[in-house]
Amino acid sequence: MLHFKALELGDRDLFKKYIGDYNFNTYEYSFLNLYLWRKYCNVEYALLDDVLIVKKTEEGKGTVFMQPIGYSKTNLKDIISELIEYKKKNSNMKFLFSDIEESFLEELKSLYGENLEYYQDVKNFDYIYETEKLIKLNGDKLRKRKSQYNHFVSSYEHRIENISNDKVINDCLKFAEEWFSNQPKNFQLECELQGIKDIIHNLDKLNGLGMAVYVNDVIAGFTIGEIVNKDMAIIHIEKGDTIYNGIYAFINRTFAELYLKDVKYINREEDIGIPGLRRAKLAYDPIKLEKKYLVNIRRD
Incomplete structure (x- = not known):
């Protein structure tokens, strides 16, 4: 019998026990990510025969399960x-x-054959980048981003701060509230703002890394990410004041250089089908788009 519980900060150790070394190629299974979006996606979990089952409810998809975590070849079919x-x-x-x-998906194909129905969830493919390229910004495809970065550096008196002490945290929260106040109102953005408020006070507990940018002692933007394993980091939040030309190019490169240089790849998540966001992510020349799938299984 499945008994689901709403995700809480205190569940971090349980998830760490099941996920262990992060063996996923997408960002979805990060506890920080699940906690950040727990209200928007109504994230819940249950244990079934010592297997972790995560359930979400998303706009356009309804309620869905994520991949069971901690299953074995002998119990996967019973779990499903x-x-x-x-x-x-x-x-x-x-x-x-x-x-x-x-x-x-390949494992499911081997178990269910023609009874398996699956669809590429294209707007939710993850954009994967080489960290070294995001730091060096070399080549024709990244020339514009490098120019934007150089413009910011040469035009503004700036400094970097870790998001760790109360002063910087409060500056980031005030910046976030103002940033969101200038966006079209919707439930997703409301939940994102609440999620930022929740995680920014708990970055040390959530494996999070945070960087704030100040221009003339006024906060101009911030970003939050994490390193999930020796090969991959994830960018979860990135907000900037576009009154400063090149702010996003500066945040992107500087965070990679100062915080993520020891990992090979950076996952900058999906474009959720927004054309402008897609263009922005493609402009940084991803090495690949990591595919994700929606799956149904017909019963014999």
């Missing part, structure tokens, strides 16, 4: 049977699984 039964009783579930990576 339980999830299928749960889906049958919940009309809000159009898909059984979301955020499925190719490795798990």
Whole structure:
């Protein structure tokens, strides 16, 4: 029987026990990410035969399960049977699984063959970049970003601060509130702001890294990310005041150089189908787009 519990900060150690070394190629399974978006996605979890089951409810998708975590080859099919039964009783579930990576999809293909239905979740593909390229900004494709970075550096009296003491945290929160006040109102942005308020006080507990940028002693932007394993870092939050020309290019490069230089790849998450965001992410010349899938399983 599945008994789901809303995700809380205190669940960090439990998730760490099951996820251990982060073996995923996408950002979705990061505890920091799940905690950041727990209200928007109504993130809940349950334990089923010592396997971690995460359930989310998302706009356009309804309720979905993520990949079960901690399963074995001997119990995976039984676990999935339980999830299928749960889906049958919940009309809000159009898909059984979301955020499925190719490795798990291949495992499902071997188990279910033609009974497996799967669809590329294109607007949610993750943009993956080489850290060295984001730091050096070499080559024709990155020439504009390098020019923007150089303009910022040469035009503004600036400094960098860790997001760690109360003064910087409060500056970031005030900046975030003002940034969001200038955006079209919607539930997702409301939840993102609340998520920032929650994580920024707990970066040390959440494996988070935070950097704030000041221009003439006034906060001009901030970013929050994390290193999930020896090969990959994730950028979760990036906000800047565009009155300062080149602010985003400066935040992007500087955070990579000062905080993430020891990892090979940086995951800058998806474009959620927004054309302007897609253009901005493509402009940094990703090495690949990490695919994610929506999955259903037909019963014999």
